[in-house]
Amino acid sequence: MEIFGISSQALLGQLFLGLINGSFYAVLSLGLAIIFGLLNIINFSHGALYMMGAFVSWIGLTQFGMSYWASLVLTPLIVGVLGIVIERLLLRHLYKLDHLYSLLLTFGLALIAEGVFRNLYGISGETYEVPELLQGGIDLGFMYLPLYRGWVVVAALSVCAVTWYTIEKTSLGATLRAATEKPELVQALGINVPVLVTATYGVGVALAAFAGVLAAPVVQVNPLMGSNLIIVVFAVVVIGGMGSILGSIVTGLGLGIVEGLTKVVYPEASAVIIFVIMVVVLLLRPAGLFGKQA
């Protein structure tokens, strides 16, 4: 069977690849959405933190013998703590100011981080081997699926689901959302709002680092890996609706698939398709697909 002159087998394969890329978009945009939704910060250092996740994972493996599985847990913790330090030392001074200030600060931090890693490790990057347990692949009939890529989808979707559930369905999540709407009131009820805010930033950052660990065996670990991706992820967040948790997950996956299809039909356009969609969405629904209209 053929669709648009492309065999349905090839199409199915490309859809699946799109889903894999979409998983990365989903985890990254989820982190951004949490940080924006709850802290009102446009975190431009997200790409650099993703890159640092991959590097910490690689350094852990090569210098300290930290296995991939340990890294999956430890790296987000390590980078998350770094995020907490950034929030405590720098970001908290900017909450009362315009968005632009935190955007510039986080952008500056990203440039510094990329510069430092470039200086230390060069631009060609380092290779992170696929963990032994996930080497090889299975023949799905329509495509050869490397086991590791399958794992990426499972891991990313699980983390997205847990995060969404925590924020939308638990009492902790409810407190968090209340604290961002009416901080004074929540504070008056005896809840330490600044700690809550700091922890939230830490979690957002940890998600970026988690995506970095997931990506390390798939792409070359290099200092610019984040800045190549972050612009697309920002577009995902804008399309999904700034700050919408579910929106960022669904949009991330959806746009991954759209991008995958574009690569089949007209590869040259695959780098711009997401931005074309962004323009259309902004014209029709300025608050994004899942955002609340103001």
Added chain:
Amino acid sequence: MKLKPIIQALGLALATVGAAQAQISDNVVKIGVLTDLSGVYSDVAGKGTVVATEMAIADFLAKEKPAFKVEMVSADHQNKGDIAANKAREWFERDQVDVASELVTTSVALAVMKIAKEKNRIALISGAASTLVTNKECNDVTVQWTYDTYAVANGTAKAVVKQGGKKWFFLTADYAFGHSLEKDAGDVVKANGGEVVGSVRHPFPGSDFSSYLLKAQASGAQIIGLANAGGDTINAIKQAAEFGITQKQQLAGLLMFITDIHSLGLKATQNMYLTEGFYWDLNEETRAWSKRFFEKTKRMPTMIQAGQYSSVMHYLKAVKSINTDDTAKVMTQMKKTPINDFFAKNGSIRVDGRMVHDMYLLQVKKPAESKTPWDYYHVRATIPAAEAFQPLSASTCPLVKK
């Protein structure tokens, strides 16, 4: 006080005296290194080319003991033609820079060589790859030193076709350089009895190549030619292994550097063919120079970095031998003198600005065959200068008389 006219007159007098004593402006030869210090080409060129230039100047001063001074300035062009053009203009107009060198990235090279022509200074290109430099866009103040897309594609594609890899599919970076590489390699494949069954053009830079690789897999080609460079090539190779493509099909990297191999490791790159203009482990001379370079940078040199040293040294020797930094005279002298150093044997600069020298067909070693760090290549063939580059008869450079 009428000090100003006096100072002016004094300055004029001094300048005249200076000119009479030596024909080297200000008695200083100034070399500008305009390179990518922060972006995708900062490993293959970058800081290493600045180090190579410093080495060339130090060696020249120590050995030749010239009467003039040699200075170096360097700047990051960020792979942007407009930034490079502004910097080059500033260097030529304000800072009395005699040579703009290195110039990795084709757009940068094309922009700077135009300004060099306009300002009557010299452009020494070590990093830029496109054959446009010595064809349609050529001029008489530019030399392209190390390699070009024709030379690297020619060497690798010919070798692979001869080994029986006749059906090709290209994975091409969607910009001028990628197109040029695909065309040059495709022509060689066809000329040697092979066929090109398809190609796919990917946005630059990319990070996920799985879609394109799947297309290449479905094409039934024996060889997947990578008409891209740097991080794109690295990720494509890594992901080809992941998707089990390299079990049935073979990859051919059309423009690869030793730093790419270093970054990917031998496991992912073993048995690949590639063509370079230099390898550190060719002979005693190359090893000795590369060892000195390694001590300064902790990396073995790429061909761009080695070529940079060679070009700067050749320029400085030319200036000394005719005792002037006059552009036309130096260019004539440089073209007249054969190049014999650790980088090139009997190299020469053609009228179109192409420095022709031997190229090397290399094959990446298996992990078990590599004895020491950076021991990465088998040298499979030396491609003689006369065959390595596009023949003058095929050139579209207006300077070539036909």
